[in-house]
Amino acid sequence: MSHVAEVVAQPQQSALQPAGVQAAQIAKLWNLSLIVCGIVFALVLLATLVALVRNTRGIPTRPAAIHAPDVSSLTRPELRTQRIVIGASVLSVVVLVGLIVADVLTDRALSKLPVDNPVRIDMVGAQWWWQASYRPDGAQPGFVTANELHVPVGRPVIVSLHAADVIHSFWVPNLHGKKDMLPGIDTTIEFRADRAGTYRGQCAEYCGAEHALMAMLVVAEPPEHYAAWVARQAQPAPQSTDVIALHGRDVFERASCANCHTVRGTSAKGTLGPDLTHLMSRETIAAGVLANTHQNLAAWIRNPDALKPGTLMPAVPLSDADRLALVRWLATLQ
Known part of the structure; x- marks a missing residue:
């Protein structure tokens, strides 16, 4: 990727x-x-x-015409x-x-x-x-x-x-x-x-x-449209039945992700980072740095400091399979 x-x-x-x-x-x-x-x-x-x-008009054109300046003013x-x-x-x-x-x-x-x-x-x-x-x-x-x-x-x-x-x-x-x-x-x-x-x-x-x-x-x-958006946002995270996505949720809850982020409807109650309950309803991630796509989510989780140097979010050490499952579950958070 x-x-x-x-x-x-x-x-x-x-x-x-x-x-x-x-x-x-x-x-x-x-x-x-x-x-x-x-x-x-x-x-x-x-x-x-x-x-x-x-001032230019007052400058003499010939050296012979040079005379004392007018200081009467x-x-x-x-x-x-x-x-x-x-x-x-x-x-x-x-x-x-x-x-x-x-x-x-x-x-x-x-x-x-x-x-x-x-x-x-x-x-x-x-x-x-x-x-x-x-x-x-x-x-x-x-x-x-x-x-x-x-x-x-x-x-x-x-x-x-x-x-x-x-x-x-x-x-x-x-x-x-x-x-x-x-x-x-x-x-x-x-x-x-x-x-x-x-x-x-x-x-x-x-x-x-x-x-x-x-x-x-x-x-x-x-x-x-606003009322419909509010009604969706007030709900807990949707429940997925996809096996890989469920594995991704387990990865999220047991890794450091759950210590910093909240996802309502799961055991994740962290408050140091953004609430991710309806992550995929947003147009961007990382406060406007990246478009909210699966590819960018994976890159952000792998090494956030490479995309936003100085960010307080640490890199999450995951295997490729776990990262793929995590992104797949995050994609269900509509």
């Missing part, structure tokens, strides 16, 4: 393509700032060009120049105050998102993956998943943020801005997806060797 991992096709990740009301407010502020700063930059370049042209105020400088300074202050006001108004707009009947999720950032615990929702029990959120279109989501080790930052630019996750300090972020799609999130605060490989997906889908 090849050790080359399949490249993951990246979903949308852009603050310039908002998919929610709050991201749209941030995009408006960005566009305003870009326009204003672009105009100021153009004016500064124009003033610099005019000064260079005027040192004792005689240049009223026209003074007025230009004062006007530019006042205009600069007005522009800066205007941008501050726009920033404050945007911040207020972000905080006014209605949060009636929200989806509530507890998100823990760890080196280097995301744990998402969905709280009970009406008669629907809660459950735990990893590195991938599903949210219903048009319904507000409140995410409680926690850091398990160092500082992380929750950032899904299509839906909202960044929110830091500080050890010992719990914060929240609220957003609403108004357009169905899959949006990539990323830890936006350097958190160690694999900071760049700490991604997540947010899947916004119609409410009925």
